[in-house]
Amino acid sequence: MGPALYFLVSAGLVFASGPGRGEVKTVERRSVLEDQHGYYPCSDCHADQETNPKPRFLQEEHDSPLEWEDEAGNTHLVEFGEKLAIGDLLGHGGQTGNRRRNLVKVGARLDVAQYMEEQGLSESDSVYVLTHGGANLWCLDCHNADDRDYLRKLNGEKLSFDDSEYLCGQCHGPIFIDWEHGVHGRTNGYWNRELDQKDVTRRLLCIQCHIPHAPRFRGVVPEAKPVPRLDPVSEPTAESHGHERHRGEYDRLGPHPWVETASTGHAEEPAHDGEKH
Amino acid sequence: MSEHLRSYPRFIADAIKSMLSGSPLYYGWIVLLSLGILGGIWGYSQQMTYGLAVTGMTDQVSWGMYIANFTFLVGVAAAAVMMVIPGYLYHMKSVKGGALIGELVAIGAILMCLLFVIADLGRPDRMWHLLPGIGRFHFPISMLSWDVLVLNGYLLLNLHIPGYSLYQRYLGRPPQSKYYMPFVYISVAWAVSIHTVTAFLYTGLAGRPFWNAAILAPRFIASAFTAGPAFIILVLEIVRAKTRFRVADETISFLRMVVLVCGLVNLFLLGSEVFTEFYADSAHVVSARYLFFGLEGYNTLVPWIWASVIMNVSAILMMLSRKFEKSSLAIQNTPLVMLIVAIWIEKGMGLIIPGFIPTPLGEIFEYLPSLIEVLVCVGIWCFGLLVMTLLIKFATDVETGVIGAQPQENG
Amino acid sequence: MTQRPSDTQPQGEGNGSKVNRRGFLKTVAATAGVSCLPILQTDANAFSLDAFLQKHFYEMSKEELERVIERLENEYKKTYNKKEFRVGVDPPLAGVRFAYALNLAKCIGCRRCAKACVKENNQHRGSEERGDQIEYIRVLEMKKGSLDLEKSNHYYDHPVPDKDSYYMPVQCHHCNAAPCTKVCPVEATWQEADGIVVVDYNWCIGCRYCEAACPYWARRFNFSKPRIPDEEVNTNTHYLGNRPREKGVMEKCTFCIQRTRKGLNPACLEICPTGSRKFGNILDPQSEIRYIIENKRVFILKEELGTDPSFYYFFD
Secondary structure (H helix, E strand, O other), rough: OOOHHHEEEEEEEEEOOOOOOOOOOOOEEEEEOOOOOOOHHHHHHHHHOOOOOOOOOOOOOOOOOOOEEEOOOOOOOOOOOOOHHHHHHHHOHHHHHHHHHHEEEEOOOOOOHHHHHHHHHHHHOOOOOOOHHHOOHHHHHHHHOOOOOOEEEEOOOOHHHHHHHEEEEEHHHHHHHHHOOOOOOOOEEEHHHHOOOOOOEOOOOHHHHHHHHEOOOOOOOOOOOOOOOOOOOOOOOOOOOOOOOOOOOHHHHHHOOOOOOOOOOOOOOOOHHHHHO | HHHHHHHHHHHHHHHHHHHHHOOOOHHHHHHHHHHHHHHHHHHHHHHHHHHHHHOOOOOOOOOOOHHHHHHHHHHHOOHHHHHHHHHHHHOOHHHHHHHHHHHHHHHHHHHHHHHHHHHHHOOOHHHHHHOOOOOOOOOOOOOHHHHHHHHHHHHHHHHHHHHHHHHHHOOOOOOOOOHHHHHEEEHHHHHHHHHHHHHHHHHHHOOOOOOOOOHHHEEEEEEEHHHHHHHHHHHHHHHHHOOOOOOHHHHHHHHHHHHHHHHHHHHHHHHHHHHHHHHHOOOHHHHHHHHHOOOOOOOOOOHHHHHHHHHHHHHHHHOOHHHHHHHOOOHHHHHHHHHHHHHHHHHHHHHHHHHHHOOOOOOOOOOOHHHHHHHHHHHHHHHHHHHHHHHHHHHHHOOOOOOOOOOOOOO | OOOHHHHHOOOOOOOOHHHHHHHHHHHHHHHHHHHHHHHHHHHHHHHHHHHOOOOHHHHHHHHHHHHHHHHHHHHHHOOOOOOOEEEEEOOOOOOOEEEEEEOOOOOOOOOOHHHHHHHHHHOOOOOOOOOOOOOOOOOEEEEEOOOOOOHEOOOOOOOOOOOOOOEEEOOOOOOOOOOOHOOOOOOOOOEEEOOEEEEEEOOOOOOOOHHHHHOOOEEOOOOOOOOHHHOOOOOOEEOOOOOOOOOOEEEOOOOOOHHHOOOOOOOHHHHOOHHHHHHEOOOOOOHHHHHHHOEEEEEEOOHOOOOOOOEEEEEO
């Protein structure tokens, strides 16, 4: 259910080239867009904007509160705690990609720094702040200033948002190679792709796990710790018969909700596969 | 042959009759043991109903008091050989009577061992899986399959040897050596093997550094030949006091010598082990440190093992003292009791439990037996002691001529 | 116990010996009978001659196995609220030897693998009065700069990852020289041709020798009858894998045999949010697992024990 809901099959760009892929059926590329492959709306707003080539903090650029419209036409204010990156606006962030079309910009200004201070947020809490590459990186290293609907490779070539992993791979070469071999990142479904009749095996793209503007993962709350069979330290309770020791922690044995976290995964338990359901 | 068809059932019937007659004290003792057995049966029925969950064992410490007692009792059983060797092989006549008692003690001890193993099983209903041919007996790969073989074999040997000689005595004939001497020779080697194999159960596990030491088997033998004869001496003293069966002083002093020498060897081996562990002070020492000093505030076994060490050492010192031979019976038997208790701690709880602490993943998780576990253990001990009591009662009756093929009236 | 044998002890009756002896024996027998009742009762409820005489997995003929599976499926259906179970017996895939690799540099210790495993493999959720829940995977919080398992923390309960720690999940290593299968006295546990170490839950006698032998503490014992909520039970099972177990038998990780023999990834890998877990066929030179072993800094836990595991840890 999870990832497959967000990302449908793309027009069939296939990784067939990587060394060692051989006969193993390759993973099909997923478009980051749900239904309009190749459509990126940046130039809707930015087409006529004059490029300011002076490097500066990202938050100076996209610091307006954003609203989005649901199907019934109600507008909602996007809050800071929510997983919405600038990347989402640009069609990047997988997690909220299906809302992208409804995003509208409103006029009021917001002081990001002040807001963050009020909320007790650190820099790494906000995806509005570029926390990627330190001082060495700024917007136009990756974004194409001349055509905002495209990314820009280091050699100046235009690159579709659909192929963003090649952009990442420019700096993170070894990781990119590992990823190509399926060693870095997630691959779900079948270890044996020949047995994957329904074609459910998926390898996630860089941006499906990492937010491009704040790629480092934040911490998560772990699942409940194990509950040992007996705790010899605790005394048997009055109603026990000497062999039953009461476990105070027993109530934690209920079903564990799959904790949703900011950046390390998906809200739902990944689908195990079609066969089982 | 036809003669035996008539006389053997009578032998059995007389055995039962003899076992069930005795003084009020004898009855009191039997009743006491029966009560213990009933407690054990109740505890075991709880275990059958709720599973091993009623015990204190966990995935962290997956063997507990059952296996600890099993290990100790294999030693007691093996110790019978300490009198079989002089009694049968060197024809020390005075010791021969003691050897008979020793073998009967071994029968009780082996039965206890088997019961402790059965009590420890999660699925005793599936024991038939162990039968060669019908089940899938993993021989010779699994050390446990060896243990099953040697324990049952030793039980059969010890049923045959005293059983045969008692039957012949009952018929009033001298036992013919061709019917039992070969088994005596086998049983001597077999006695050593049961304890060695039991030691190998533990030493064979590379993942448990506390057990994975070559010294374990020799230590098992040494401690077995300390605690076992000590136990047999106490039994002989009782037999001497309560029956007309003659136990020679030489038998007792010979056994005391065995206890003393093996006790010293056992202490020496224990010292070697402690030195190796603590002087090298490698990561291996952690279980031994738990045993002797406790780890991170977990120290359940510490008072026990030190009590064991102190009893071990002071018992040996007492027995070495010059005045010991001339002191009263009570004083002479005190170190024996101390040695039995010390070795029961050292080889039972002191060996099995620390092997599991910390777990192979470094977790420190302590073990305490549950009440039900203790009840079952007491029940099995009572059963073993009951078997020993009944057998010895019968054997002494036969040996003293109270019963026989031409029965004299009891009383 | 209602009767006490001591009540019938000799109390100065003339020729009491015989009478008392008989009375005493009677009392003993009666009391023993009463004490044994719980055993008989429980066995009467659960006892089935077919189950009692059931053969070892590899000694059953095809027909016998089909009958056993039918019986098990009916039994499970009865126990778990009429759910339809499927107990598969998929054999090892030809030319496949499974291996697992875990990236210690990536694992954040979220324990989701352990919980996903519990759900997928129908593990005991803990009984009402005793907290004996079973998890095949233990996630160790290790101090950076040390591989000493004794310094690990099994019960951490704070947001992860902790900056001074790294995380090492441990589960069955499916050793090719497995100490656990060696010690089993009845061959109730063995390594399959694809490398999976399995247990025949209907053959195990519950001696727990394998649990003592395992250097990775990967085996778990059903101290009580496992409890699985009806709504959580996984009905897609394998005979040697996640079918519901019974009281008093050993169980362990089977690399999700019910999934992996169909080509699927194990549940712990599927859930892992970091992609630290990699699984595949080590005989396939194109596989991810081979790439890891050939190109990464791989190590084997407790390699000195010579267990030759199918489970590798690596860094990148």
